[in-house]
Amino acid sequence: MPDERAPWEQASASAQYDASAADLAELRELILGAERRRLEELERRLDAEGLNREALAELLPEAIALRAGRDRQLARALAPTVENAIGESVRRNPRPIATAIFPVLGPAIRKAIAEALADLVSSINRALEHSFSPRGLRWRLEAWRTGVPYAQIVLRHALVYRVEQVFLIDRDTGLLLAHAVAPELTASDADLISGMLTAIRDFVADSFAREREVGGLRRFSVGELTVMVEQGPQALIAAVVRGEAPDSLLTRLQDTLETIHLQFAGALADFDGDTAQFASARPLLEECLATKIATDHPREGRQRVVWLPWALAALLLVVVLGGLALRARLRWDRAVARLRSEPGIVLTQAERDGGRWRFAGLRDPLAPDPAVLLAGLAVDTGRIEQRWEPYLSLRPELVLARARRSLSPPAGVQLALSGDTLRATGSAPLDWVVSAERLAASVPGVSALDLSGVTAEVPPELAQLQREIEGEQVLFDVGSAALGATARSAADRVAERFGRVEAGAAALGTRATLVLIGRTDPTGSDTANQALSRDRAEAVLAALAVRGVSRGGTSVSALGTTRPLPAGKPADRARINRSVSFRVSVGPQVGGEPSQ
Numbered sequence: 289m290p291d292e293r294a295p296w297e298q299a300s301a302s303a304q305y306d307a308s309a310a311d312l313a314e315l316r317e318l319i320l321g322a323e324r325r326r327l328e329e330l331e332r333r334l335d336a337e338g339l340n341r342e343a344l345a346e347l348l349p350e351a352i353a354l355r356a357g358r359d360r361q362l363a364r365a366l367a368p369t370v371e372n373a374i375g376e377s378v379r380r381n382p383r384p385i386a387t388a389i390f391p392v393l394g395p396a397i398r399k400a401i402a403e404a405l406a407d408l409v410s411s412i413n414r415a416l417e418h419s420f421s422p423r424g425l426r427w428r429l430e431a432w433r434t435g436v437p438y439a440q441i442v443l444r445h446a447l448v449y450r451v452e453q454v455f456l457i458d459r460d461t462g463l464l465l466a467h468a469v470a471p472e473l474t475a476s477d478a479d480l481i482s483g484m485l486t487a488i489r490d491f492v493a494d495s496f497a498r499e500r501e502v503g504g505l506r507r508f509s510v511g512e513l514t515v516m517v518e519q520g521p522q523a524l525i526a527a528v529v530r531g532e533a534p535d536s537l538l539t540r541l542q543d544t545l546e547t548i549h550l551q552f553a554g555a556l557a558d559f560d561g562d563t564a565q566f567a568s569a570r571p572l573l574e575e576c577l578a579t580k581i582a583t584d585h586p587r588e589g590r591q592r593v594v595w596l597p598w599a600l601a602a603l604l605l606v607v608v609l610g611g612l613a614l615r616a617r618l619r620w621d622r623a624v625a626r627l628r629s630e631p632g633i634v635l636t637q638a639e640r641d642g643g644r645w646r647f648a649g650l651r652d653p654l655a656p657d658p659a660v661l662l663a664g665l666a667v668d669t670g671r672i673e674q675r676w677e678p679y680l681s682l683r684p685e686l687v688l689a690r691a692r693r694s695l696s697p698p699a700g701v702q703l704a705l706s707g708d709t710l711r712a713t714g715s716a717p718l719d720w721v722v723s724a725e726r727l728a729a730s731v732p733g734v735s736a737l738d739l740s741g742v743t744a745e746v747p748p749e750l751a752q753l754q755r756e757i758e759g760e761q762v763l764f765d766v767g768s769a770a771l772g773a774t775a776r777s778a779a780d781r782v783a784e785r786f787g788r789v790e791a792g793a794a795a796l797g798t799r800a801t802l803v804l805i806g807r808t809d810p811t812g813s814d815t816a817n818q819a820l821s822r823d824r825a826e827a828v829l830a831a832l833a834v835r836g837v838s839r840g841g842t843s844v845s846a847l848g849t850t851r852p853l854p855a856g857k858p859a860d861r862a863r864i865n866r867s868v869s870f871r872v873s874v875g876p877q878v879g880g881e882p883s884q
Contacts, residue, residue: 425600448580449531452513454573456548456566457524458559465523465559465566468573520545522556527576537578544572620645623662630655631683633676644671651676654689680732687733694731695724701742710734713741721875722797744875750792753785754872757802762828762868766811769823771831779828782870783835790841793874802842803871804829809862810849822846828868 377384431437456466507516514529518541525545527537548569549556555565620640627635627647632655637648645667647658658676659669681687688705697703701714710728721744728737746754760782762775771779786802793800806825808817825844833839853869855861 425597425604449529449533449537450579451527451529451533451537451577453528454576455526455528456569456573457526458556459519459521459523461559461561463561463563465563466569466573468570468577470577470579516541518542518545520549522549522559525573525576531580537576540576544576547572619665619667622665623667626661626665627658630658630661632656632681632686633658634679634681644673646673648675649677650679652681652686653678654686654693655681682733687731691728691731691734694727697724705734708733708735709738710736711738711741715743715745718744718746718796718798718875746874747792747796750789750874753789753792754874757782757785757789757870757872760870761864762824763863764824764866764868766809766866767820769820769827771827775828776831779831780835783832783837786832786837786872789872789874790838796874798875800841800872800874802832802837803845803873804832804842805845805847805869805871807847807852807865807867807869808849809865810852811862814848818846818848821848824866825868 450470452470454468455464457463458465506518507514509515512530514533515526516529516533516538517524517526518538523545525541525548527533527541529537552566552569623645624635624638627633627638627649632652634650635647636650637646639646651658658674659672662672663669684705688703688710691703691705691710695703697712697714698716698720701712701716701720704711704713710731712724716724721739721742724739725737728734760778762771762778764770764775765772782802786800789800804825806821806823806828808821808824810817812820822844825846829839829842829844832842849865852861852865853867855864
């Protein structure tokens with residue numbers, strides 16, 4: 289369509305368009321000028337060197353191979369990209385990857401399963417052979433005798449070799465990178481062992497320069513242990529082996545070391561002392577832990593004696609069962625005999641039913657617990673049923689124990705049983721003597737209490753009054769039984785003090801007795817003197833009765849000239865024997881007279 293604008297309008301529009309184009313070109317130069325000039329410079333350089341896409345395609349494989357041969361920087365640079373590419377490919381379509389690796393994984397999986405099943409069958413066969421063979425029985429006896437687990441006994445006698453520990457050590461610094469130990473063993477100080485291995489390796493390298501060029505330290509022994517070492521460019525692997533290790537173990541160590549160098553190339557190259565990044569290498573080391581037990585035995589002639597292990601096993605079983613039965617029978621007999629011999633236990637029923645025991649009978653409360661008696665014989669009381677009825681035994685030892693419990697004698701008193709009479713000897717407080725008379729009647733099996741051998745300890749105030757009364761004497765004239773003024777004063781003092789003694793004895797629950805003892809001098813016949821000594825005692829007794837002393841607590845003893853009181857001079861001896869003296873007793877009555 290023709291432009292109908294005026295010429296001057298067309299010229300003006302053209303000028304504006306040219307100005308806009310110039311502005312756009314200037315803006316493009318400001319924004320993209322630097323990049324365009326770099327591209328032009330790169331194009332000139334490529335043209336100058338004669339490189340194009342075809343030439344670059346020819347040189348790229350050789351450049352990659354050359355760079356990979358120098359170090360692992362190219363592998364580290366490409367690893368993330370390759371991993372991401374493979375992961376993305378598997379997420380999008382896993383079938384091509386699965387199809388590609390199936391020819392490799394299928395046989396490998398089948399081989400691994402077959403080896404695992406073979407090891408399982410071999411282990412079962414070894415266990416059966418070791419359990420029922422004479423050697424296995426001998427090992428079980430050794431385990432029972434020494435207390436060592438049977439598995440350790442088998443391992444001690446049948447072990448070919450066992451890899452107990454595996455160490456991964458940095459070649460340059462000697463630091464421990466990773467460590468694996470057999471599960472049933474206690475781990476040693478891994479860092480210490482690593483340092484020791486590094487020191488030995490450095491010693492060998494410094495001392496044997498020529499051998500260092502052909503592999504360095506490979507193996508050394510420490511007692512029953514052998515240390516096998518495989519060295520790599522950046523790390524070394526060491527295995528601690530007990531027994532004779534085969535050469536195949538070296539191959540396994542080499543394969544493991546190569547795998548570690550491949551998987552941890554970057555970590556090994558940039559190792560700065562941080563071992564945390566090698567934690568994932570431990571499963572590789574654990575694959576080297578292995579135990580080999582000898583299972584090959586000569587089979588010649590085995591079929592001829594195939595019955596022998598079974599016969600020995602049967603014989604051993606019979607011996608063991610017979611021994612257990614005999615031991616159970618002896619233990620049962622000891623238990624029954626122990627219960628029958630124990631005072632206070634009457635066994636009326638004793639039965640065995642399988643593994644349970646049943647006992648029934650009578651038991652005195654003071655007899656020991658039958659369960660405690662049986663436990664002392666190493667009997668399992670949890671398998672015992674017991675039923676005991678209470679009763680009182682009249683066995684002397686139990687009657688005496690019952691008396692001790694009821695009377696609670698003090699430390700100075702000893703009790704003994706003679707028939708049905710309980711005899712006490714020693715010294716005891718008066719209040720215990722009084723209570724013992726009352727309590728003895730309630731003790732089953734005791735019909736009488738003999739306290740004649742007990743010295744009753746009266747309270748001090750009563751003992752003082754007793755001494756004062758027994759120190760008094762009522763004196764008489766020659767051939768007379770009449771009381772003079774001095775005699776009446778003495779009678780007054782005796783009456784007053786004896787009244788206080790009677791009150792004190794009553795407060796203690798007992799009573800006091802007073803014996804009046806009459807004497808004469810040697811003058812006259814014995815018959816006359818005997819009558820005169822009685823008359824004197826009766827005269828004093830009458831005076832005491834007048835002064836309030838009850839005749840129920842008094843008695844008279846006429847001695848005449850027998851048992852005279854001693855004195856230095858004959859005249860003094862005659863004077864003091866023309867008298868009446870006193871004896872006071874406080875306590876239980878024995879044979880009609882006080883025991884003291």
